[in-house]
Amino acid sequence: MKVTVDQDKCCAAGTCVLIAPEVFDQREDDGVVILLDTAPAGNLHAAVRECAAVCPAGAIHVGEDA
Ligand code: SF4
Secondary structure (H helix, E strand, O other): OEEEEOOOOOOOOOHHHHHOOOOEEEOOOOOOEEEOOOOOOHHHHHHHHHHHHHOOOOOEEEEOOO
16 A cells, blocks of 8 residues: 645645544644654554545545555
């Protein structure tokens, strides 16, 4: 799994941080997402996919490794 985020799209809702705090954090000043782990371990994949699905800004992209 390869995770990317678009910080320009992120509306700082924080949903991803609630669902997968191991992978996502937020900037202290404006709440925009910070990607902590671009290649999360298998046990986090379901949570990361959920984040991508529920992100109100569509700012999280999940790709699969080749
Ligand atoms: S859920 Fe989406 S909009 Fe909200 S903080 Fe995460 S990336 Fe940004």
